[in-house]
Every structure is written in structure tokens, then in C-alpha cells.
Amino acid sequence: MKQETKLLAVGVTIAGMVVGCGANTNTNSTTPNSGNSTNTGSAQTVPQVQLNFLQNKPEVVTQWNKIIQEFHKKNPNITVKQVNPPNTDTELQADVAKGQVPDIIAMGADATFIQMANNGIFKSLAGRPELAKVSPSYTKMLEAEVGKSTPFALPYTANAVxxxxxxxxxxxxxxxxxxxxxxxxxxxxxxxxxxxxxxxxxxxxxxxxxxxxxxxxxxxxxxxxxxxxxxxxxxxxxxxxxxxxxxxxxxxxxxxxxxxxxxxxxxxxxxxxxxxxxxxxxxxxxxxxxxxxxxxxxxxxxxxxxxxxxxxxxSGIDSLLALANSGNSTKEQAAMKFVDFLLQPAVATEYANVAGMFSPVKGAKMQDAALRPLQSYITAGRVVDFADHYxxxxxxxxxxxxxxxxxxxxxxxxxxxxxxxxxxxxxxxxxxx
Amino acid sequence: MFRMRLSWAYIWMTIPALGLFMYFHTWPTLHGLMYSFTNWNGFGPFQWIGFSNYAALFKDPQVIHSYLFTFQFAVVTVILVNVLSLIIALALNSKIVLPKTFKALYFMPYVLSTLVVSYIFNYLFSNVEPSVASALHLTNLAQNILGTNWAWVGIVIVACWQGVAFNTILYLAGLQTIPEEVYEASMIDGASPWTNFWKVTFPLIAPFFTINMVLAAKNYLQVFDQIVALTNGGPGTATQSVAFVIYTNGFGGGELAYQSANAAVFLIILILIALLQVRVLQGREVQL
Amino acid sequence: MRNRNHRNPLAIGFLVLGAFFILFPMYMAIMVSLKNPQELGQSILGWPRRIFWSNFPQAMAATHYTHAFENSLFITAFAVILTILTNSMVAYAIARNMHRRFFKYLYYYFFAAMFVPFPIIMLPLVRQMSHIGLADRVGLIILYVVYGISFNVFVYVGYLRSVPMELEEAALVDGAGRWRIFWGIIFPLMGPMNATVGILAALWAWNDFLLPLVMLGNPNQFTLPLMQYALQGQYSTNYSEAFASYLMALLPMIIVYVVAQKWIINGVTQGSIK
Known part of the structure; x- marks a missing residue:
């Protein structure tokens, strides 16, 4: 087992650390993202990539698993692991504190997102071709919330109350x-x-x-x-x-x-x-x-x-897609591949439909009869963002x-x-x- | 004992442990104290702000309430757990059928995961308790207790269900150290069971009582798992314990520095309580 | 009145009533886990008309059970072994040198640390551990071993005081070193205490929630309780599947307990009254 050798190595280096670490632990406070990659799986010869995917909606865990499987079939070298903790915000903040930000995040455009976007946790998507695949009005809504003109995320679904x-x-x-x-x-x-x-x-x-x-x-x-x-x-x-x-x-x-x-x-x-x-x-x-x-x-x-x-x-952005600013280009590329997969109209339509959502992805269609009475409000733009996002x-x-x-x-x-x-x-x- | 020269082996046996302990325990403790004098939110830049965090703590109703709740919960649970486990231990120590089976059964909750046990109780409170209560026409209990002002009682129940096990076993160990002759002697004097208990049994197991009190107080003041699984601090902030507030707001509310100050205050309070308990221990002349 | 020749009906009645309270939640958990959602909607506590064993494999798949089980086992096993081997050694050195100031203070230092509440360490610890790349299972094992020192030294020293010095002195005269004396004579002598420390460490590492919660970021390394927490949303309204997974999370400990309950009870008692 790899873990055991790691344990031994740790034992050997620990004495050195105790002496040496008094000095370097002071430096932790100003680097928001030290980008350390302690995850397992780096030793294999085939470039296998594992991506951690945090999403905040317990309602659609099964659907995400399905999408992930389909994605894996087409990209066998990329494994996406879904995490869906009950307090996603707290969990994400703890992950940031640990320097282990999930590679892909699907969350609401809430206060935590805004705070993190402002602190450089997410990768800027400026100039990416993916931006052209989604409705610009919802992209603008995201930028308005963050208060910067940089797109830190793509809108994936829009909800309504x-x-x-x-x-x-x-x-x-x-x-x-x-x-x-x-x-x-x-x-x-x-x-x-x-x-x-x-x-x-x-x-x-x-x-x-x-x-x-x-x-x-x-x-x-x-x-x-x-x-x-x-x-x-x-x-x-x-x-x-x-x-x-x-x-x-x-x-x-x-x-x-x-x-x-x-x-x-x-x-x-x-x-x-x-x-x-x-x-x-x-x-x-x-x-x-x-x-x-x-x-x-x-x-x-x-x-x-x-x-x-x-x-x-x-009506707000129910799920946005954000990528971690990890500095690991292999992972970032793999994550972008996953995002591209999600932005295909067929995948977006099915997801929005299962999730009970409207889709800002261009070419996706709303198919849920129960939502029809709300469609005219969405189309006419008679919508207002969640107050608590501000x-x-x-x-x-x-x-x-x-x-x-x-x-x-x-x-x-x-x-x-x-x-x-x-x-x-x-x-x-x-x-x- | 003849005095020996200090062997180097002893030094090598302890120094690494001391180093590791300082690095993994004392160092983060000091670090936490340091954060408490800043305005750092966990990422991004920070400034030193002196005692402002501490000053704000004493005016923060959420924090003050969490202390009141934690103490209320700990005091009630410690008393209830000790009374119940003493009674159970007395029963287990009397002449009963299947003594080993009962003992094993009563200790079982101790080995189970608190979090999972709390999830089971959560369902019991939300789905079984209201329907059983309305079937029995107990309208006061027809609501999930965790959604009412009595939510804390629900947490006490779960804590007792699990906590009684440990204390019972300790009391039982204590009771079994009392020789039979002691009772025979007191019976000849014609003492009633009641006086028998207070005059003979209780003084002899008093050391166990003290140990139980100390351990239980330490555990219940840091209550966390049950809260997460049962109420998530609600309704409102009614059942937020100190540990829960430090975790939730420290990580999730961007209040890392502020909650570090809270943790520092919590540390001081726990040390004061520990000192008080040691005092009581010495007063009783019990060897810890 | 205490009468050694007759059974005490009052005590038995009381214990039976108490047993009901202990078993009731377990009974409910089993009943819920064996039904399908439709039948659960009609009756929670009744015996199922048809048993749905399929809840268990479904829950196993949904919560990555085997994975979490392996993680819990890995962490617990190493925590227990390393705790026994290292903590006993530290305690031995302290117990035999309590007349020296350094060791005496060391003892009180470890003892005092017991009263430091975990919440104050929690926030900085998480950053520190990830900074040195140990916010994972290995780091968790190290923390269990190191944090265990406080209580375990206290327990071991209490026991070692009752172990006579003559054996060691004889071995010393024969030319044995301290290390050989410890591993050859003292460590085996401490058998019962090792069992106690091991059992307590195992219960702690296996059932702990807060430390894995703040330490583990990679879901591949989640322990059983943490997996239950992280995947609460997964069950949605399927309570039967949720309860199947609760029961499976509790089962390993229950089996160990049924097999070794005498040891466990004795171990825990010893640890607390020494």
C-alpha cells in the first residue's frame, strides 16, 4: 500500500520538521492558495486525472452521477468524483482553508461564491469560448453580484421561486x-x-x-x-x-x-x-x-x-460552474473538458429538466409542463435576483x-x-x- | 530506591513525543490565540486589531446564548446521566437474572458512532414521536420536539441514551469493590436501604462519582456531533453550542479570527472549571 | 433490602424497562431499513410485509461503503498500533523518572493539555496540516497518536507505579540496556493496560467525527461517519436506504463488541479508574 510507505517517510522526516517548521508556518497567512497537490494518484504512468466535483444540490445527486458516468465513458482517463455535503458553504470554506479547493464547483450564486470569487479562489474565464454558449444576461447577473467585470463562473441553470x-x-x-x-x-x-x-x-x-x-x-x-x-x-x-x-x-x-x-x-x-x-x-x-x-x-x-x-x-442562477484556480494545468484542462461536456444542449436540456430548472445554455429547451406558467416571466425578463445574494x-x-x-x-x-x-x-x- | 544516573534512553523515549506534541498541539493552540488578535477571515490579508474581537464577543447575543445553552445542556446532562447510571449500576449489582447479558446490553450504546445514533434519533423525533403522541392524545408532544423550545431536551435524551453506558460501568466497578461484610454489618444495625445507600454505599463509591463528574462535564461542554445531526443549531440559534458556533462561523461565516477569540475564551472557561473540579477533588482527598 | 438469596424483582423490572429504551431505536432502525418507501409511509414500526434486502446493496453503492470501511479500518488500525507502541514508551520514561524535574513537568504538561478544548486547535490546525501536506488519512493517524499521549500517559503511569522495580534492576545489573528492558520486560508486563489503551484508541478513531470532518478534504479518504454526513442529501426522501446505510455503518463495531464485549468493558473500566 502506498499509504504505508508514506507513513514511514513521514515518521523519518518528522524530526526534521519539528525543528524546521517553527519558522515556516508563519508564512501561511497571506497566500490564499498554496496550490499543494497532496492527492494520491500521481505515481501512475497513464495520465489519469481525478477531479473532485463539489455540488450543493442533494436533489440531483443521481443525475450528476449519470452525467459523470457518461462523461467518463467518453474520457476514460478522467475520473470525476462527486461530493455533496449538507453544508456546502461551510465545507467549501474549510476546503479553501486546507488549500484543497474542489476542481469543479457547481453551486448557487450566493454570498459564499461572491466572497470566494473576490478572493481569487476561482479561475477567471475571460476570453474562453464557453462564454458564447450561455445566455449573456445571466453571465452579467453573475458579474453584477461579484461586482467585477471578470467572469468567474458560467451560469448553468436558472431557478424560480x-x-x-x-x-x-x-x-x-x-x-x-x-x-x-x-x-x-x-x-x-x-x-x-x-x-x-x-x-x-x-x-x-x-x-x-x-x-x-x-x-x-x-x-x-x-x-x-x-x-x-x-x-x-x-x-x-x-x-x-x-x-x-x-x-x-x-x-x-x-x-x-x-x-x-x-x-x-x-x-x-x-x-x-x-x-x-x-x-x-x-x-x-x-x-x-x-x-x-x-x-x-x-x-x-x-x-x-x-x-x-x-x-x-x-429567479436566480441555481447552479453556476466554477473552476478552482489550482495552478495545475492538467487538472484545469480536464475540468474544462467536463464543462464543455456539460454545455452540450442535449446534456443541459436533460439536466435542467430533471432539476426542475430553466437553462441559460443556448439551444437547451424547457420541457416541464409544471413550469409553463412561469415561462412568460422568464422570457419577458420580469425576474429579480434573490435579495439575499446581496x-x-x-x-x-x-x-x-x-x-x-x-x-x-x-x-x-x-x-x-x-x-x-x-x-x-x-x-x-x-x-x- | 537507589538513585541512578539519568539514562540517555529515557531522553530519546520522550523528546520526540514532546516535540510532536508541541508541534501538533501546543503550536496550533498558540496560533489560535494569535489569530484572535487579528481580523483575518481565513484567506486574504489581515490586520492586527488588539482586543476588538474579545470586546465584540461579550456583546454578541449569538455567542452569549451559545454559552448559556452549552452550560444548561452540560449541567442537566451530567446530573441526569449520573443519576440514571447510578440507579442502573445498583440494579445490575443486585441479584438479577442474566446479569452478563444486561451488562453487555447497557454498555452497547457506548461503542456506537454518536453521529449515526443521532441521525437515527432525528428520524425517531420527526416521524415516530409526533404520531405516537397524537395516537395517545398527548397534544403537547404531537410536534417534533426538535422544532420547539424544548429542542434541547431532545439533545439531552440522545446524549443520555449514549452517555449512561460509560458511567454505569464505572459505578458498577465501584460497587463491586464493596465487600459483602460491609452490608452485613450495617444490616445487623437495622439500617433501612435508604440510609444504607447514603451512609455505606455512596461514600465508598464517591471517588467514582467524582471521576464520572469530571469526565462527563468535559465531554458535554464540548457537545458537537449530536447538534450537527439533530438540529443544526435550531430552531433559530436555540441549540447552538459553543463548539458548533466556533466551527460553523469560524469556517463558514468568514469569522476565523473572531471565532478564534471565542475559542480562547472557551479555553479559559474550561480551565477554570477544571481547576474548580481539581479543588473539589482535593477537598474530597481522592487520588486522581 | 439487599438480600443475596432472592432475586430482586424491582431491579429486574427496572432493567427490562431500560433495555426497552436502549433497544427501541435499534428496532426502529431495522424496521425502517427493511421496507420500501410505500410501506414505510403506512407503518414505521410494524413488521414489514415483504422484506426489501435490496436497500442494503443500494445504500452500499450510494455511500461507497467498502471504501469508507477501508479508510476507517486503515486509520483505526495504525492509530491503535502506533499509540500503544509509542505512548507506553513515553509513559515508561516518565514513570521511572518522576523524581526529576523535567519528567515531572512533562507529565503535568501532557496532563494539562487534556483540558484544552479541541475547537481552539481546530482552525489553525487545519491550515497547519494542509501546509505540510498532511491534511489526509496519514495526518489523521498522527494526530490520534499524538493527542492520545495526554490521557494515555496518565493511564500508563498510574499502572507503572504499581509495577515493582526489582525486575528492571536485576536486568540492569545483568547489563541490559534501557531499551531492552522496556521492550523485553516492561512492555509485555503492561499487557492489560495496552489492551485498555488500544480499545479506547480504537473506539475514538473509529467513531470520531469532528477531526476527520475538518481534516479530510478528499472524499476518497472519508471515514464511515464522515461519509454518512457527507452523503446525507443522497437519500433525499428514501429513508429506508438511509437507515440501511446507518445500520451498516454501525455494524462493524457491533460485531466487534459482541465478540469482545468482556474485554472492551474491562478495558474501558480500567482506563478510567486507574
Missing amino acids: PIIYNQTLFKKYHVAVPTTWNQLIAVAKKIKAAGGTPFYNGWKDSWTIAVPWNALATNEEPANFFTQLKANKTSFTKALPTAAARMKQLSSLGNSNEFGTDYNDANSGFANGKGAMYLQGTWVLPVLRQANPNVKLGTFVFPATNQPSKTKMV YPPAMAAGDQYESLLQGALSKNQSAKSILQQMDTLYKQSAAHE
Whole structure:
């Protein structure tokens, strides 16, 4: 075994290290990426490449494995290993601290991505032919988030935050699809009065609360909210009283065990008819169908306001593709090959379809009937990015503000108190920047 | 004992170990203390900022709450584990059927992975507990306990399920050192079982009590695995332990330096508790 | 009242009740792992109408079980062997020189380190280990061996104090060196303590979660608990498969325990009361 010889070697060199290392460990703080390649597999004669692929969506692990296998068949010398930890952000930060950044990363365009892109963790894709294969508007969205005009990632799928509903139950309760907030609440109350559960919330996992919060907050935020916020000219308390109050309404019309139901439990419960509406993004559709192949699902735009013509749909980049700035050209080339494979219209179409997503890849087609009511919003550009992509990193990373909402809602605190806590957290996190 | 010249062999037996220990344990400890005086987020440049991190800690409700939760959890669990395991040890030490089987069974949870055990309990709390409770019309328990204000009790239950094993075995070892004659003598005096326990049994196993307290306190103050698997710190921040906050925010929240300061405070508190316990130990004149 | 001639019904009743609480989660785990999702939706605790063994091979494939098992075994085996060989030696040198200031302080130094909580070491350690290229299985083994010194020296020294010096002195007069005395006489004499230290090290290395979590970046090297954590999302709503993998993660330790429970219980007891 190679490991054993390594162990021996380590034993021999350790004495030297102890003496010598006092000096050189001080230097670790300024090099963001020491590019060390301690991975096994370098001794073989055939240029075998192993790529670590970190992706943050538990819903599509199987689909990724399938894609990886197909890729491996065509490129037998490249092995791609998928990793899908529960707290991808934390895991990725730990990997960066270790200098073992995964070679390819598929993640949301969230605060962690922005922070890392700004710190040179990812390879710049400027001038790459791959950029021409994707919709430029989503590439621009990524650049806007990072705040630099360098493309650090390619958009691969776009999601949307609608309300998902069970068509069978809507028929049973004789309710129609609502287009305004007041209609939504009326529908929910009618369902509740008939003994049903209007919203099936899986809020034991705090991130799930962020989904309706984004839909409500983005529609209420005034223009240039974040610049104003940064300049201390506005606050969550001033700007978002309605969003907070409506979150409380959604909570009160949810299942009684909503804070004891986790994402998986909620998926399986909603798919099996335990609630009429589900406040989740389109990414959940494949999981729901897997949990109950017979469920009849529909979607409608989240009616966050009372003026349907003004309501915007939250849509963000669900998965972007980023490459590690590893300095190892063999690995980087192999990783780029994998990316090229993914950008073929057929692969992108199938993935987007399985994932319940819209595809920014040119030539890919949307095939999911359940998503059709949302397509016109995407086409017309009546979409707005997730608000929390613009929160300071320390506020969004590690589920900080999501936990805050979860704590406040579970204790049934007032809307005012929720917003005050958001303000405190914002100030604290902004100070860490 | 006749005094010998110090053999070089002894030096060679210890120096490498000392070196490795300093390099892999003391050095990172000092390094952590150093980070705590900077504003470094784990990558990128940093500045020295003196005691600012420490000052901010004492005003950070999340951090303060994590200490309160950790102490509450540790105190309750230590007491519960010790009481339960003492009772179980007394039962195991009495005249029973299948003593070996019971002993083996009661110790089994100790050898299992805490993380996996917690995953099993997570399902039990979310899918079995509510349905059993509503079938029994116990409406208070019809919700997953991990999603309520009582989430910490769920974590205590899991910690006890596993933790009782170890302490039981220690108490049992203690009880088995008590010779039969001691009881016979006290029975002749006509003592009741209750006084018997407090006057005879307990003083004799007091050293084991102290060991159990020390070890349990050390373990439960650093609770981590159970939290990750059961609540991930929720609902809200209700069940975030100190170790959990240091890990999650230190790596994930870009607060490496700030959480290093938190870890330093945690170190000082743990040392104070350890000193206090050693005091109590000496007071009892028990040999550690 | 304690009566040695009659069985104690109260104690037996209590123990049976306790046994129920210990076994219940295990029973539930087995029941869940043997069903398919449809039947699980109807009944969690009931006996399965049809047993779905296929959950197990599926879970094995999904969690790369054999790989994780090998990693856990590799790490645990080397951690245990190296811990016993090195820590006993350190303890011997300390125990025989406690009258000298250096060794006495060394003893207290190791002892004091026991109270340093892992979280403070964690953040810098990860950087340090990756800096020297040891953020992997080998590094993990080194850490188990080195961190074990604190507690193990304490345990070994307690035991060595009760080992009489005459044997060593006789061997010394015969011209044997310290090394030969240690490996030829003392190390075999410490058999029971070696077993204790080995068992505790094995339990620690096998079940540990936090250290592998922060240390291992390459999924090829993940241990069983870490693999369970990293692939939680994989099961999605397929709880049966999840529980099949939980049971398989617990099984090796349960088998070892059933075979060697007397040793393990004695070992753990010895380690704590010495």
C-alpha cells in the first residue's frame, strides 16, 4: 500500500520538521492558495486525472452521477468524483482553508461564491469560448453580484421561486390559482376552514424559510435598497414591514409541526398530499415526483403583492460552474473538458429538466409542463435576483439570517422584532467585511 | 530506591513525543490565540486589531446564548446521566437474572458512532414521536420536539441514551469493590436501604462519582456531533453550542479570527472549571 | 433490602424497562431499513410485509461503503498500533523518572493539555496540516497518536507505579540496556493496560467525527461517519436506504463488541479508574 510507505517517510522526516517548521508556518497567512497537490494518484504512468466535483444540490445527486458516468465513458482517463455535503458553504470554506479547493464547483450564486470569487479562489474565464454558449444576461447577473467585470463562473441553470400547488387538492377544495396576495390568503383560509393544511412548511431546516422571504422581500425592497442600507439611510425595519408581517401569516397558515419538519420530511409530506401549497423553489419538483410519481403538481408566480402587473418573480442562477484556480494545468484542462461536456444542449436540456430548472445554455429547451406558467416571466425578463445574494457574506453564510427568521417565527415574535434583529445582524455582518 | 544516573534512553523515549506534541498541539493552540488578535477571515490579508474581537464577543447575543445553552445542556446532562447510571449500576449489582447479558446490553450504546445514533434519533423525533403522541392524545408532544423550545431536551435524551453506558460501568466497578461484610454489618444495625445507600454505599463509591463528574462535564461542554445531526443549531440559534458556533462561523461565516477569540475564551472557561473540579477533588482527598 | 438469596424483582423490572429504551431505536432502525418507501409511509414500526434486502446493496453503492470501511479500518488500525507502541514508551520514561524535574513537568504538561478544548486547535490546525501536506488519512493517524499521549500517559503511569522495580534492576545489573528492558520486560508486563489503551484508541478513531470532518478534504479518504454526513442529501426522501446505510455503518463495531464485549468493558473500566 502506498499509504504505508508514506507513513514511514513521514515518521523519518518528522524530526526534521519539528525543528524546521517553527519558522515556516508563519508564512501561511497571506497566500490564499498554496496550490499543494497532496492527492494520491500521481505515481501512475497513464495520465489519469481525478477531479473532485463539489455540488450543493442533494436533489440531483443521481443525475450528476449519470452525467459523470457518461462523461467518463467518453474520457476514460478522467475520473470525476462527486461530493455533496449538507453544508456546502461551510465545507467549501474549510476546503479553501486546507488549500484543497474542489476542481469543479457547481453551486448557487450566493454570498459564499461572491466572497470566494473576490478572493481569487476561482479561475477567471475571460476570453474562453464557453462564454458564447450561455445566455449573456445571466453571465452579467453573475458579474453584477461579484461586482467585477471578470467572469468567474458560467451560469448553468436558472431557478424560480413560485408557489407549488397540488392540483388534486385545489380541485377538492374548489379553489382557483391566486394572482394577488389577498387572493392567496383567501385561498389558504378557505382550505384551512375545510380542514386542510394550506402551506406545508419544512422549516426545521432554516434555509427553507429564506425561499418565501426572498419572494416577499424582493418585491417590497425599494430601488437601490442595498446602497441605501450600506449608507445607513434605510433599514430592514423601515423598508420591509409588510414582508415580515406576511411571513408571520404564512407561518400561521402552515402545518402545526412546521418547525419540526425538515426539508426531506416536507417534500415527502407535500408529495403525498399532506398540504395544498408548498413555498419552495422549482428545484424541489424532481424530488416531489420521486417521492410520489403520481402527484399532480402545478406552479404559479408567487403573488407577493396585490398588483399582479407589478409582481416580479424571483429567479436566480441555481447552479453556476466554477473552476478552482489550482495552478495545475492538467487538472484545469480536464475540468474544462467536463464543462464543455456539460454545455452540450442535449446534456443541459436533460439536466435542467430533471432539476426542475430553466437553462441559460443556448439551444437547451424547457420541457416541464409544471413550469409553463412561469415561462412568460422568464422570457419577458420580469425576474429579480434573490435579495439575499446581496446580503453581506457573514449574514448569509452559515445560515445566519435564516436561523434568525426561524428562531423569531418559531417563537411567534412580532414583525417589528424580526426586522430589528435583521438590522442588528446586518450591522454586525457589515462590520466584519 | 537507589538513585541512578539519568539514562540517555529515557531522553530519546520522550523528546520526540514532546516535540510532536508541541508541534501538533501546543503550536496550533498558540496560533489560535494569535489569530484572535487579528481580523483575518481565513484567506486574504489581515490586520492586527488588539482586543476588538474579545470586546465584540461579550456583546454578541449569538455567542452569549451559545454559552448559556452549552452550560444548561452540560449541567442537566451530567446530573441526569449520573443519576440514571447510578440507579442502573445498583440494579445490575443486585441479584438479577442474566446479569452478563444486561451488562453487555447497557454498555452497547457506548461503542456506537454518536453521529449515526443521532441521525437515527432525528428520524425517531420527526416521524415516530409526533404520531405516537397524537395516537395517545398527548397534544403537547404531537410536534417534533426538535422544532420547539424544548429542542434541547431532545439533545439531552440522545446524549443520555449514549452517555449512561460509560458511567454505569464505572459505578458498577465501584460497587463491586464493596465487600459483602460491609452490608452485613450495617444490616445487623437495622439500617433501612435508604440510609444504607447514603451512609455505606455512596461514600465508598464517591471517588467514582467524582471521576464520572469530571469526565462527563468535559465531554458535554464540548457537545458537537449530536447538534450537527439533530438540529443544526435550531430552531433559530436555540441549540447552538459553543463548539458548533466556533466551527460553523469560524469556517463558514468568514469569522476565523473572531471565532478564534471565542475559542480562547472557551479555553479559559474550561480551565477554570477544571481547576474548580481539581479543588473539589482535593477537598474530597481522592487520588486522581 | 439487599438480600443475596432472592432475586430482586424491582431491579429486574427496572432493567427490562431500560433495555426497552436502549433497544427501541435499534428496532426502529431495522424496521425502517427493511421496507420500501410505500410501506414505510403506512407503518414505521410494524413488521414489514415483504422484506426489501435490496436497500442494503443500494445504500452500499450510494455511500461507497467498502471504501469508507477501508479508510476507517486503515486509520483505526495504525492509530491503535502506533499509540500503544509509542505512548507506553513515553509513559515508561516518565514513570521511572518522576523524581526529576523535567519528567515531572512533562507529565503535568501532557496532563494539562487534556483540558484544552479541541475547537481552539481546530482552525489553525487545519491550515497547519494542509501546509505540510498532511491534511489526509496519514495526518489523521498522527494526530490520534499524538493527542492520545495526554490521557494515555496518565493511564500508563498510574499502572507503572504499581509495577515493582526489582525486575528492571536485576536486568540492569545483568547489563541490559534501557531499551531492552522496556521492550523485553516492561512492555509485555503492561499487557492489560495496552489492551485498555488500544480499545479506547480504537473506539475514538473509529467513531470520531469532528477531526476527520475538518481534516479530510478528499472524499476518497472519508471515514464511515464522515461519509454518512457527507452523503446525507443522497437519500433525499428514501429513508429506508438511509437507515440501511446507518445500520451498516454501525455494524462493524457491533460485531466487534459482541465478540469482545468482556474485554472492551474491562478495558474501558480500567482506563478510567486507574
